[in-house]
Amino acid sequence: MPELPDVETLVRTLRRRLVGGRIHSTRILTPGTVRSPSAAQFIRQLRRRRVNAVDRRGKYLLIQLDGGLLLLVHLRMTGDMEVVTPRAPVHRHTRLILRFDRGGASGGGGQELRFTDQRRFGHVDLLPAAAVEQFTPLVRMGIDPLSRGFSLEAFRLLLQGRRGALKPLLLRQDVVAGIGNLYADEILYQARLHPGRRVESLRPAEVRRLHEAIREVLRRATASLSRYGRPVGELLDARDVGGRCPRCGRPLQVSRLGGRATYFCPSCQRPPRDLAEGGAPTRREG
Numbered sequence: 001m002p003e004l005p006d007v008e009t010l011v012r013t014l015r016r017r018l019v020g021g022r023i024h025s026t027r028i029l030t031p032g033t034v035r036s037p038s039a040a041q042f043i044r045q046l047r048r049r050r051v052n053a054v055d056r057r058g059k060y061l062l063i064q065l066d067g068g069l070l071l072l073v074h075l076r077m078t079g080d081m082e083v084v085t086p087r088a089p090v091h092r093h094t095r096l097i098l099r100f101d102r103g104g105a106s107g108g109g110g111q112e113l114r115f116t117d118q119r120r121f122g123h124v125d126l127l128p129a130a131a132v133e134q135f136t137p138l139v140r141m142g143i144d145p146l147s148r149g150f151s152l153e154a155f156r157l158l159l160q161g162r163r164g165a166l167k168p169l170l171l172r173q174d175v176v177a178g179i180g181n182l183y184a185d186e187i188l189y190q191a192r193l194h195p196g197r198r199v200e201s202l203r204p205a206e207v208r209r210l211h212e213a214i215r216e217v218l219r220r221a222t223a224s225l226s227r228y229g230r231p232v233g234e235l236l237d238a239r240d241v242g243g244r245c246p247r248c249g250r251p252l253q254v255s256r257l258g259g260r261a262t263y264f265c266p267s268c269q270r271p272p273r274d275l276a277e278g279g280a281p282t283r284r285e286g
């Protein structure tokens, strides 16, 4: 599933390839992909629009067009976008094709933006840019962890008065937008906090560590994805190669938390006391 660093990487690619380009024509291969407006309206309204900017809010892609229009894309489970030459063979999971007159900054001849989606949960809306502030999923969305607004102070305020386990909280899109299962585990590992640790028990130094881990993990993953096409993460890599903690060498543990498989090091991320009785016994170092 695309997580925030994947979407951010895609935004940077699309920005580079599409801004300045003008849409020549649109083909909808799978009608359900376009949620609004109607297919005919969608095709007509997109005609001759120029791409002014490409942005992101949480995991939504925002493609700003001239004429005050906004193309809003959510990739969901298996969605992806690619910019290719019109001659490239159309994939069987391609749902939507926007043909461009010519590239943006990259220049060149015509190119196509193609939306592919194997499982078809992804969707596209075209709306007046002004309506975006009333678009319910965006209104409900929490703070973007890669934005300037995500300061330590803002994070502290967000946590104030909340209760419950940390991992499910990190996954809540209406609190901090865009953190998925993979990076939630990596963030908690970097912050040396147990996934089942209760939010209300965090000390100020731990809140600071968590805040820093969120920013660092997502930033590093985005940088690595943009450069090498793959994410990095200490825990992420260890999971792949054999499941030992890169720091202390102990076997990683897997448990289910909030319905999701959760990896952590039982030694570096000590279980909180209130979990010890029900789950694994608290281990001591040495």
Ligand SMILES: [Zn+2]
Binding pocket: 245, 246, 247, 248, 249, 250, 265, 266, 267, 268, 269
């Ligand atoms: Zn460890």
